[in-house]
Every structure is written in structure tokens, then in C-alpha cells.
Amino acid sequence: MPPTTPGLHHVTAIAGDPTDNAAFYVETLGLRMVKRTVNHDDTGTYHFYFGDGEGTPGTNITFFPWTDAGRQGEFGAGQTRDTAYLIDPEAVDYWAERLADTGVDVSRSERFGDEVLSFSDPDGIGLELIGADAPSDATPWPDSPVPEEHQLRGFHAVTLAVADVEPTAEILTDVLGYDHEGTEGNRHRYRSEAGGPGSIVDLVETDAGRGRMAVGTVHHVAFEVPDVEAEEQLLEVFEERGLNPSGVIDRKYFTSIYVREPGGVLFEFATPAPGFTADEPLAELGSRLTLPEWLEDERDAIEAQLPAFEPPEPTPADE
């Protein structure tokens, strides 16, 4: 058996305007922009990472902002519908008010006994804040516009929408070490046996046809695995199942493999090392465009073709 995953590593989605994207995640949600780089596979597109104070695995939501007009995606089966961050149960009222004050349409509900705030980001990506007593590895960010006690504490869960729960559930339970924990309505909850932060995957069945992956949709969800050896073991299992995984890929801040699970959701498996301080000190994370060494020679050409971007300007909560 390959080593199981403790939980989520990051979630990557497609945004529209890069300035609006960064403003929402930093100025409204209070996350730190921990990396500003380009999509290694499409260097005319930024790749932004927003996370906790240190960019800890399990706290980072990342974006490819696509600025071409008419690239709006369509939700459907085989997609991540909602990405949920953990908050302190005492912070739910603060967030309901903060989001409403910034013009975000928020709905409040209860799920498996926890309070849930549901809303969308400016591009229509489904987000949730869940007030729960759950493990967190997050480090507060002192410059956040959100007071420390209310800051997002890393991922709590993702909700994947699939045409049929069974094939995806089988990958979770038989390959990745998740257990079926419960069902509420049409929501089937799975939790990693390791039970760390971000250890929940919820599956919901949808009648929607296959979605179209573009602006406003999630590109992939990444799970954490300890090292490249674990990735190589997983590759073998996916190959045996005929799932045609990628090879091992150097993503500069982590090493990754990719596989599309049978329900259509693109899964990535990523290592915690080397992390975001591989090319800039902790104090300066996200403050400039970083490029992996294999793209550094092309920096001038890459910078020239990137879209206009105004970095976010958060006002720290304690000022």
C-alpha cells in the first residue's frame, strides 16, 4: 500500500482579473499572498498563491488568472464545487458581518453540526467558512486585515461534485486511506484516516453535465504526500488502475504528480518540501515575481507579456 495522505495540500482555480483576485483573497479574506509566479506550463499567465502567514501546506488556495474575454467556465460534474476554510466557531458572526459589509452575498447553514458560511469569490468560485473544532497547522499573519483570532485556519474540506459517487469514493477509500464518515442529505463525507488539517472530502452527486473548466472553476485539488517516493508508489497504483497519471513533476515549491480520478476531478499529490522559502525569505514572500531557474533567462520576455496587476494593499487589523 502507498502511504496515505493526511489531507489537502492546495486548491488551484481559474480567476479572471488578477488585481481583483488578489484584492479579494488578501484584503477581504485576509490571506497572505505567499507567492507571485507564473504558470510553468503557460508562462503568459500568473500563478498566485494565498495562504497563512508562512504559506503552510494545507492553507494555500492558488489561481491562474485568465484575462482573455469570454473564458467563463461552467460548473458541472467532475469539478470541485466548494472549497471550505476552517475558522474558529466564535468567528462565524464576525465573518458573516465582514463579508456582508464588503458586498458579498453570504448564506448561513449547518452541516454535520458545524456552522457554515457559503459565498462566492468575484469570479464565482464556491467558498465556505466552517466554524469547527478541527486540527489546524496555520500560522497567523501579523499584517492581515483580519484580527488573528478570526483568521482563516487552513482548509477544512472540499466538496467534489460528481455524476456518481461510487468510483470517486473508491479511490478515496481504497487508494488514499479515507473512511466514509457519514451522509447528510446527498452529501457523503470522507475523512483521511491520518485525520490532520484539511482531512475531509465531501462528495455530492449532481445531474449537471460535464462542466467546462475556465474562469470561475477549480482546476485541481492537491493532497499532501510525504515525499517523491510516496508519489512513485501512488503512480504505480494509478497505473494499475488504468488511470494514466502524469510523471513526477518539479513545481519548484513542491514535487507533484497528477491523475484524473474516475469522476473527472483532477487530483494532484504534492510534497511539503521545499516550500515557498525556496527562492525568497519568509518576510518577503509574494512581494515580487519569482521564476524557477529554468525560466529565469526568459524573465524580460515573460514580464512583458503578463497582464496588468496591482498588488493588494491590506491594512493590518492592529493599526
Ligand code: ZN
Ligand atoms: Zn497544483
